[in-house]
Amino acid sequence: MPEPAAWKYQKITKPMFDAPVEERLFYGRVITCVGDEVIEDGFVHLKDGKIAAVGARADAPGGIAETDTGGKTLMPGMMNSHAHLSWDGIHELSQQSMFDPPEIRAYKAAGNMLKSLRAGITLVRDLGVHNANLFTKQAVAQGIFPGPRLLVSGEAIIQTGGHTYWVCREASGADEMRRAVRDQVKGGADLIKIMACHDTLEFTDDELHAVIDEAHRNGIPITAHATYNDCIKRVAEFGIDCVEHGGSMTDETIQVLLDRKLPIVTTFSALVIQANEEIARAFGIPEWKIAERKRAVADKSRFDGLVRAAKAGVPIVFGTDAGSPAVEHDRIVPELGFMVEVGVCPDNLDALRAITARAAVLNGFGDRLGTLEAGKLADMIVVDGKPDQDLTALEKVEMTFIDGKRMH
DSSP states (O other), X not given: OOOOOGGGGSOOSSOSSOOOBOOEEEEEEEEOOSTTOEEEEEEEEEETTEEEEEEEGGGOOSSSOEEEEEEEEEEXXXXXXXXXXXXXXXXXHHHHHHHOOHXXXXXXXXXXXXXXXXXXXXXXXXXXXSTHHHHHHHHHHTTSSOOOEEEEOOSOEEETTOTTTTTSEEEOSHHHHHHHHHHHHHXXXXXXXXXXXXXXXXXXXXXXXXXXXXXXXXXXXXXXEEOSHHHHHHHHHHTOSEEEEOOOOOHHHHHHHHHTTOOEEEXXXXXXXXXXXXXXXXXXXXXXXXXXXXXXXXXXXXXXXXXXXXXXXXXXXXXXXXXXXXXXXXXXXXXXXXXXXXXXXSSHHHHHHHTTHHHHHXXXXXXXXXXXXXXXXXXXXXXXXXXXXXXGGXXXXXXXXXXXXXXX
C-alpha cells in the first residue's frame, strides 16, 4: 500500500466538531434495503456506533432510551456516488473552475456537505475534478468541519487538452499518466477518475493502460467518464472498475460489463432538472439548452442501452453529478424518480437499493453499510413518509445519523 497522505501523521488533540454516540431505540416503519423487506411496525437499536438489532416492535429490548417516530420511515443512510462538492450546483462549471479561489471552493464544499447531511446523504463519492476534495476529506477526518463520509478522487486525469481540460490534471504519455496517479495517491485519494471520452475517444492505448495499471498498483480503484458504446467497451476491456454516466451499449459491451462485474453510476439529474423550464430558467439555463434537455428526456430510446444493461444484471448505482447547474447537492428525488421512470430500476424499492445497498458495495462498504442489519455501522435516516411508495417523501428527511452520531 502507498504511504498515507501527510496530514494523516498530524496529531489531533480534539476535533473542532463532534457529536455524542448514544444508545437509543427507534420505533417506526423500517426499510432495511435487504431485498424488498419492509417492517411496517419495527425498531432499530443503535449502540456504540453500530446497529445492535432490527426487528418487529414486539421484539424490541427494554430498558433503553426510546424515540417513537410515529410511523415515520427508518432506512439506511443514502449515498451519492457521483458528486462534486466544490461546485455549487448553481453556476456554470468552467467559470467556477477557472475563477473560484481555493478558499471559495472550500466554503462551497462546506455548504454542500451540510446540504447533503440535511438531505440524508451519509456518504459522498466526490469525483473532483480538481484537488479541492483532498482538503475536504482532511477537514472532515480531522473534525474541522462536519460532513458525510467521503471518498475522493483528487484531480480527474485527462489527456492534454481533453474533456474539461480547464479543470482536470492534464497528462501526455504513459509516464505522465503514472505521475498524475501518484500525485493523487500522495494527496490521499481513495480512487482515481479519468475522462475517457467526449465526442471522441481519449488516451492512447499506452496511456490508458498506464493510468489504470498505476491505480491498481497503488491498491485503489479507478473509474471512467464513459458515455457511449465504444468508450464503455474500451475502458472495460482495459480494466476499469466502474463506468460513470454510461450510454448506448451493444449486447457485446453489456456482456463485457457482466463478465467483469462492472457497475454503472447513472447520472440523469442534469437532463431531468434542466428539462424543467421553470427550474432551469431560475438557474439561468439558456433556452437552447432547455430545449435540448427536453428533447433528450422525451426520447427514451437514448436510454435503451442502460435499460438493457440493468435488466441483464449490470449493477446500477445512484449518482446525480451534483454541482452541475441546477443540480444542487440536496436534490435526490429527480434522479431516483427518473431511474424508475426510464426503467433502470424496476420500482421504488430497487431505486432505494441503488442509493444504499448497491452504493455501499461499489464504495467498498458492502459489509459495513447500505442496509439496516445487526452489526453494521449506524448510518441511518428518519423520513417523514413512505419513500417506497412515494419517492418525494425523501424531501422530508428529519434525522441523519453517521456512526450513531446525529448529524442532522
